Amino acid sequence: AETSSVEWNKAPCRFCGTGCHVQVGVENGKVVAVAGDKDAEVNKGLLCVKGYHVGSALYGKDRLTQPLLRRGDKYEEITWDQALDVIADRIEGAPERFAFYGSGQWTIPEGYAAQKFMKGGLANNHIDPNARLCMASAVTGFLATYGVDEPAGCYDDLDRCDVLIMWGNNPAEMHPVLFSRVIDRRSRGEKIELIDIGTRRTRTTEQCQHYLEMKGHGDVAIALGIAHLLIKNDAYDHQFVESFCNFKSPDPENPNLHGKSISFEEYKQSLEPYTPEYVEELSGVPAEKIRMLADLFANPDIRITSLWCMGMNQHTMGTAINSLVHGVHLLSGHFGKPGDAPTSLTGQPSACGTVREVGTLAHALPGGRVVANPEHRQQCEAFWNLPAGTINPQPGYHTVEMWEQFCTPSDEGGDIDTIWVQVTNPGQTLPNLRKLFNAKEGLEDKFLIVSDVYPTATTRLADLILPSAMWVEKNGVVGNSERRTQQWFKMVEPPGDARDDTWQTLAVARRLFDRGYAGMSDKDGRFLFEVVDETGSPVPAWQWEHYYDVNFDKHLFEEYRQFSRLKHKDLAPYDEYVKARGMRWPVVEQPDGNWEETRFRFVEKDDPYVKAGTGIQFYHSSTKDDRAQLWFHPYEPPAEVPDETYPLMMTTGRVLEHWHSGSMTRRIPELSRAMPSAYVEMNPDDARDRDIRNGDLVSIRSRRGELQLQAWLNGRGRPPRGTVFVPFFDETLLINELTLDAVDPFSKQPDYKKSAVEIVKV
Ligand code: SF4
Numbered sequence: 001a002e003t004s005s006v007e008w009n010k011a012p013c014r015f016c017g018t019g020c021h022v023q024v025g026v027e028n029g030k031v032v033a034v035a036g037d038k039d040a041e042v043n044k045g046l047l048c049v050k051g052y053h054v055g056s057a058l059y060g061k062d063r064l065t066q067p068l069l070r071r072g073d074k075y076e077e078i079t080w081d082q083a084l085d086v087i088a089d090r091i092e093g094a095p096e097r098f099a100f101y102g103s104g105q106w107t108i109p110e111g112y113a114a115q116k117f118m119k120g121g122l123a124n125n126h127i128d129p130n131a132r133l134c135m136a137s138a139v140t141g142f143l144a145t146y147g148v149d150e151p152a153g154c155y156d157d158l159d160r161c162d163v164l165i166m167w168g169n170n171p172a173e174m175h176p177v178l179f180s181r182v183i184d185r186r187s188r189g190e191k192i193e194l195i196d197i198g199t200r201r202t203r204t205t206e207q208c209q210h211y212l213e214m215k216g217h218g219d220v221a222i223a224l225g226i227a228h229l230l231i232k233n234d235a236y237d238h239q240f241v242e243s244f245c246n247f248k249s250p251d252p253e254n255p256n257l258h259g260k261s262i263s264f265e266e267y268k269q270s271l272e273p274y275t276p277e278y279v280e281e282l283s284g285v286p287a288e289k290i291r292m293l294a295d296l297f298a299n300p301d302i303r304i305t306s307l308w309c310m311g312m313n314q315h316t317m318g319t320a321i322n323s324l325v326h327g328v329h330l331l332s333g334h335f336g337k338p339g340d341a342p343t344s345l346t347g348q349p350s351a352c353g354t355v356r357e358v359g360t361l362a363h364a365l366p367g368g369r370v371v372a373n374p375e376h377r378q379q380c381e382a383f384w385n386l387p388a389g390t391i392n393p394q395p396g397y398h399t400v401e402m403w404e405q406f407c408t409p410s411d412e413g414g415d416i417d418t419i420w421v422q423v424t425n426p427g428q429t430l431p432n433l434r435k436l437f438n439a440k441e442g443l444e445d446k447f448l449i450v451s452d453v454y455p456t457a458t459t460r461l462a463d464l465i466l467p468s469a470m471w472v473e474k475n476g477v478v479g480n481s482e483r484r485t486q487q488w489f490k491m492v493e494p495p496g497d498a499r500d501d502t503w504q505t506l507a508v509a510r511r512l513f514d515r516g517y518a519g520m521s522d523k524d525g526r527f528l529f530e531v532v533d534e535t536g537s538p539v540p541a542w543q544w545e546h547y548y549d550v551n552f553d554k555h556l557f558e559e560y561r562q563f564s565r566l567k568h569k570d571l572a573p574y575d576e577y578v579k580a581r582g583m584r585w586p587v588v589e590q591p592d593g594n595w596e597e598t599r600f601r602f603v604e605k606d607d608p609y610v611k612a613g614t615g616i617q618f619y620h621s622s623t624k625d626d627r628a629q630l631w632f633h634p635y636e637p638p639a640e641v642p643d644e645t646y647p648l649m650m651t652t653g654r655v656l657e658h659w660h661s662g663s664m665t666r667r668i669p670e671l672s673r674a675m676p677s678a679y680v681e682m683n684p685d686d687a688r689d690r691d692i693r694n695g696d697l698v699s700i701r702s703r704r705g706e707l708q709l710q711a712w713l714n715g716r717g718r719p720p721r722g723t724v725f726v727p728f729f730d731e732t733l734l735i736n737e738l739t740l741d742a743v744d745p746f747s748k749q750p751d752y753k754k755s756a757v758e759i760v761k762v
Pocket of ligand 1: 013014015016017018019020043046047048049050051052174175176177178
C-alpha cells in the first residue's frame with residue numbers, strides 16, 4: 001500500500017473566537033489538508049465551513065511578498081533593511097506622535113512584543129487593538145461586576161444548561177461549532193430551550209423555541225424588566241444576593257466603573273418603573289414574554305446560560321447591558337453551577353488571550369494591570385529592568401480617538417502622525433470611514449504602515465506595506481473565548497520575504513537600539529528584547545536568519561507568563577501547551593507535577609483560588625469584600641434613531657462564509673462563490689413601499705455616506721419592518737462609510753448596530 005507523506009500537526013483554527021482545534025496536514029512544504037480534531041474538547045471533531053477551508057487562506061494569488069514603499073501614486077519594492085530604516089526614521093522623528101494599531105488576531109507573543117515596545121520602549125501608550133471595536137464593553141461589564149475581566153464559565157455550560165438565552169447573538173453563523181454543540185444535544189433527545197432575543201430573524205432563530213424581536217436598546221429594557229419582576233414577585237435568590245452581592249448605580253458626578261453604592265431598597269425603587277408593559281413599550285417585546293423570561297430566572301431548578309457577542313458589545317450602552325445581564329444572573333442565583341452562567345463570546349481568535357490578558361489596550365499593562373496605577377507601572381518597570389518612571393501614566397488614545405487624531409491635519413491639532421497597523425483592516429472595519437480613515441488621503445505629513453498578508457481596504461492608503469507570515473507559517477499562542485490558551489508550531493515557510501509580525505516589531509526595536517535610541521535598552525544597557533541561547537549567549541533574533549535559532553515565541557510567552565498571576569490568570573509553562581490541546585486558566589501545578597486547568601471561576605472545588613467553605617468567592621471584588629456588584633442602569637435610547645429623512649434603522653454584522661472583513665475568506669474560492677458580495681436585507685413591506693423587488697440595485701444613505709448594493713428580501717436574515725441589515729465583509733462595498741461612530745462612555749466601543757438610513761431604488 002502507498003504510504004502517505006502528509007505530516008499532521010495541531011493548531012487552532014485561524015478564524016473565530018470559538019478556537020476549534022484542527023489537525024493540519026503538510027506535504028512538500030504546503031498545507032494540503034485540514035481536519036477537525038476528534039479528541040478536541042472545543043469542537044469534538046467538527047469544523048464549520050470556514051474552518052474546513054482555513055488552509056486555503058494561505059494560498060490566495062495576491063499574497064504580499066515584499067516590502068512596498070509608496071512613491072507618489074506608485075509602490076516601489078524595497079528591502080527589509082530599507083523598510084526598517086523608514087519606520088525607525090518616523091519613530092525617532094516624533095516618538096510621541098507614533099501609534100500602534102493591533103488586533104485580537106495578534107498571537108499572545110505578537111501582542112506582548114508590541115505593547116512592550118510601545119509602553120516600555122517608547123514610553124508611549126498610543127497602542128490599541130481592533131478588539132476595542134468588538135468586545136471592549138464585555139471587558140468593562142466584567143470589570144464593573146466582578147472587578148476582573150473574562151467569563152467565569154466556559155463552553156461546558158452549553159452542555160449542561162436547560163435554557164440558552166442568546167442576547168442579540170447569532171451563533172448559528174458566527175460561532176457555528178459552538179451552536180452545533182447545543183443542537184447536537186437536542187438531536188440526542190435532550191430537552192433544551194433556546195431563546196433568541198434579536199433584532200432580526202436569523203439562522204439561529206430557526207432553531208429556537210422562542211424568538212423575542214426587540215428594537216435597538218430593547219435588551220436594556222428587557223434585562224431591567226426581568227430584574228423588576230424578580231423583585232416584585234419576591235422570586236430572587238435571597239441567599240445568593242445576601243451572601244455574594246452589593247448594589248451599584250452610575251455616579252453622574254464621577255462616571256467610572258466603580259459607580260456609587262446603593263442599598264437594596266434604592267435598587268428596588270430604581271427598577272419600579274420597568275413593568276412588563278413599560279418594557280414592552282421600550283423594547284417592542286410583548287409583556288407576557290418578559291414575564292416568561294422572569295419566570296425562567298425565578299426557577300431555581302433549571303440551569304440558564306446567557307450568550308452574547310457583538311449585539312451587546314457594539315452598543316452605546318454596552319457596559320450597561322453587559323452589567324445588567326450579569327445582574328439578572330446574580331439576582332436570580334443562576335451563577336456558579338455548570339450550565340448557570342452569563343458568558344460573552346469573542347469574535348476574534350485571541351481577543352481574550354492577547355488583548356484582555358496581555359494588555360494591548362491603550363490603558364492597560366500585562367496581566368490585568370493598568371498604566372494609571374503607580375504600583376502596576378512599578379511592577380512592569382522592575383520586571384523589564386527599566387528606570388523608574390519610564391511608563392507613561394496617561395492612557396493612550398483609544399481606537400476612535402487614535403484614528404481621529406491621525407485623520408486630522410497636524411496644523412489643526414491632529415497629534416498622531418504615524419500609525420503602524422498589524423493583523424487588522426481598519427480601512428474596512430472602523431465606523432464612519434470617511435471621517436476616521438478615508439480623510440487620511442491628501443494629508444502629506446501622515447504616514448500609514450500596514451503589515452498584512454494580502455492587499456486590503458487598509459493598504460489602499462498605506463505609505464509602507466510590509467508582507468506578513470500568517471497562521472502556520474509561524475509559531476503562535478492564542479487564547480479563546482473560554483480562557484483556553486492554545487499553542488502551535490510553524491509548519492510551512494511564508495512566501496517570498498513575508499515575515500512574522502513579532503519579528504517585524506523586534507527588528508524595528510533593534511534598529512532603534514542600534515541607533516542609540518535610549519528607550520530600547522534596559523537600565524543595564526541591554527537590548528529590551530534580548531534573548532539568550534542555552535549557553536547564555538545573546539542570539540541576534542532581530543536578524544531573520546537567526547529568528548528561529550531560538551523559539552522567540554516561547555521566550556516572550558515565558559516572560560509574559562510571569563505577569564499573569566496578579567489577577568489569578570495563571571498560565572502553565574509553554575511546554576505544557578505544546579503537549580496539551582489547550583488549557584483554561586487559571587492553570588495551577590498540582591503536587592504530582594501536573595498542571596490543572598479551571599472550568600468554573602469563583603466556584604469552590606473548581607477554582608483553586610476560592611477559599612474552602614465559601615462556595616462562591618468573588619476574590620477580585622472591586623469593593624474588596626468578595627462580593628459581585630449588581631448594577632442598575634436606566635434605559636437610554638440609541639444614539640441615533642430613525643426620523644423622516646432617515647426612517648430605517650440599519651444593523652451591520654457578519655455572515656457564515658466570511659470571517660470579518662473577508663480579507664482571508666474572500667481569497668478562498670469556495671467561500672467567495674458561496675457568498676460573493678454584500679447586500680442589504682430588507683423587510684418586504686419596506687421594500688414594497690419603495691417599489692423595490694428582490695435583487696434590485698438600491699441606494700442606501702445615512703448622514704455619513706451613501707452606497708449602492710442589491711436588495712435581498714426574505715433571504716437568510718429577515719429584518720422586521722423599519723430595519724435593515726448589511727454585512728461588512730465586502731471590501732468593494734464598504735458599509736462602514738455609513739455607520740455611526742458614537743461610543744459607549746466607559747468602554748469607548750462604537751455602536752455598529754444602530755445607524756439611521758434611507759433606501760431608494762436606483
Ligand atoms: Fe474556525 Fe470558528 Fe468555524 Fe471553529 S467555528 S472552525 S474556530 S471559524
